[in-house]
Amino acid sequence: MNTAPPGLLAAAWLIARKDLAIEFRTRSAFLSALVLSLLSLVIFYFAWDPTAVAALDVAPGILWVTFTFSGLLGLHRSFGVEAQERAMDALLVAPVPRESIFLGKAFANLVFVLGVQLVALPALALFYNLPFGTVVSSLALVMVLAAIGLVCVGTLFAGITANTRMAELLLPVLALPFFVPIVLPAATATARLLAGRPLAESMAWLRILLAFDLVFLYACTIAFPFTLED
Amino acid sequence: MTPLLEAAALTRTFGARRAVDGVSLALAAGEALALFGPNGAGKTTLLRLLAGLLKPGAGSAHVAGQPLPSVPARARVGLISHRTMLYDALSARENVRFAARLHALPDAAGATQSALEALRVADRADVPVRALSRGLQQRVAIARAVVHSPDVILADEPYTGLDEQGSAALTALLRERRVAGAALVVVTHHLQEGLAVASHAAIMRQGRFVRQEATDGLDASVYAATYRELVA
Structure with a gap:
């Protein structure tokens, strides 16, 4: 049967939906990431001396360390499901652009990371008694912009390391240096927002985040097909 | 030719x-x-x-x-391998329908059902693949590979x-x-x-x-x- 193959975004959406359906059924990566996030928050909380350091000074760092490492769990899992029974071969034989595999997986990972953030953020507010209520929309913007950059880089490196013997070790080693330009402005903007500064003061950092998002989205989408070549 | x-x-x-x-x-x-x-x-x-x-x-x-x-x-091209290339958390039907959709078949659900019936696995179509025997998984894998004719x-x-x-x-x-x-x-x-x-x-x-x-x-x-x- 000869039909016109799906376009780039249509195929990406199919792949993202499939990945999300698998994660929704198993919840293995989500629960692992959530437990890691909450556990990190608890550990940081008990290690924190509120008489020495103010909550507002320590919280942004804790927040982004927690999100960065918990996100890696989901990123690794996204290609793990393709490796189990070589399902990736079926994707590669299907008439879809290789770029759509990246975009689909990146979108599913974005939903995953945002889902973890959605649960972990209120927990952080609770532990550190932070004034999130007034800055929640601005903070959400920082979260989304940072998450886009993190999943673009993370998905690319998850794809590169998927077929290696030490994928779980290699992924953070390769991806973390590329996370720095995302986490740095995100943490700085978060600190300013939590300190009650207006959003306008953080606009420069948000622009940097947006610029990195666009660069990483474009560069990773273009680079991904080359990572599939044997 | x-x-x-x-x-x-x-x-x-x-x-x-x-x-x-x-x-x-x-x-x-x-x-x-x-x-x-x-x-x-x-x-x-x-x-x-x-x-x-x-x-x-x-x-x-x-x-x-x-x-x-x-x-x-x-x-x-349809590829059948000794590895099933299936997602074990999804059902047989979902696996085959996913392939049908990647091929942009106009009636993905109908093509899926036909392929599963041809391989005599339609009665287990809604069971997660991981719960099927190796032989039934292989049948589903074949259905996935040929769903787009x-x-x-x-x-x-x-x-x-x-x-x-x-x-x-x-x-x-x-x-x-x-x-x-x-x-x-x-x-x-x-x-x-x-x-x-x-x-x-x-x-x-x-x-x-x-x-x-x-x-x-x-x-x-x-x-x-x-x-x-x-x-x-």
Whole structure:
């Protein structure tokens, strides 16, 4: 049967939906990431001396360390499901652009990371008694912009390391240096927002985040097909 | 007439070893090649080259005149492997329907149901793949590979794990696809199964075809003796 193959975004959406359906059924990566996030928050909380350091000074760092490492769990899992029974071969034989595999997986990972953030953020507010209520929309913007950059880089490196013997070790080693330009402005903007500064003061950092998002989205989408070549 | 599947001097090396060494073949519509050979002969590598999963070091492969691994060429290929290529958390139906949607079939649900029925696994269609036996998983994998009625079917040990009923269903399906004008390449260690669906047979050894012939009038027992002699 000869039909016109799906376009780039249509195929990406199919792949993202499939990945999300698998994660929704198993919840293995989500629960692992959530437990890691909450556990990190608890550990940081008990290690924190509120008489020495103010909550507002320590919280942004804790927040982004927690999100960065918990996100890696989901990123690794996204290609793990393709490796189990070589399902990736079926994707590669299907008439879809290789770029759509990246975009689909990146979108599913974005939903995953945002889902973890959605649960972990209120927990952080609770532990550190932070004034999130007034800055929640601005903070959400920082979260989304940072998450886009993190999943673009993370998905690319998850794809590169998927077929290696030490994928779980290699992924953070390769991806973390590329996370720095995302986490740095995100943490700085978060600190300013939590300190009650207006959003306008953080606009420069948000622009940097947006610029990195666009660069990483474009560069990773273009680079991904080359990572599939044997 | 342009062959449906054509390979010219395909070569692929892994390190110093030539897994596929200058293999050429051409299959027209309705032709099927049964490919035999000992372990490590290069059969799976050849199939992966023909599916566009591996890049050849030299030579080229085309499907209906389209170069592999272009999207139009891949749209006409169905790949069956001894690995199921399924997602075990999804049901049989979801796996097959996902493949149907990737091929943009206008009636993905209907095509899925037909494929599952052809492989006699429709009654377990809504069970997660991980809860199915290996044989049933293989049937689902075959349904996934043929849901879009591909013009070229590449099958690597497709009978793996299948019981008698499953094997009969697969043989019937491959014959049906041949009659419908598909070209097939079937890699198997079982001469009887391979010859039952093939119009041509080839024996591969050390990356090369060492014997090729039409199966018309071929005596299976004589062929088996020849095979043993060639691969010894």
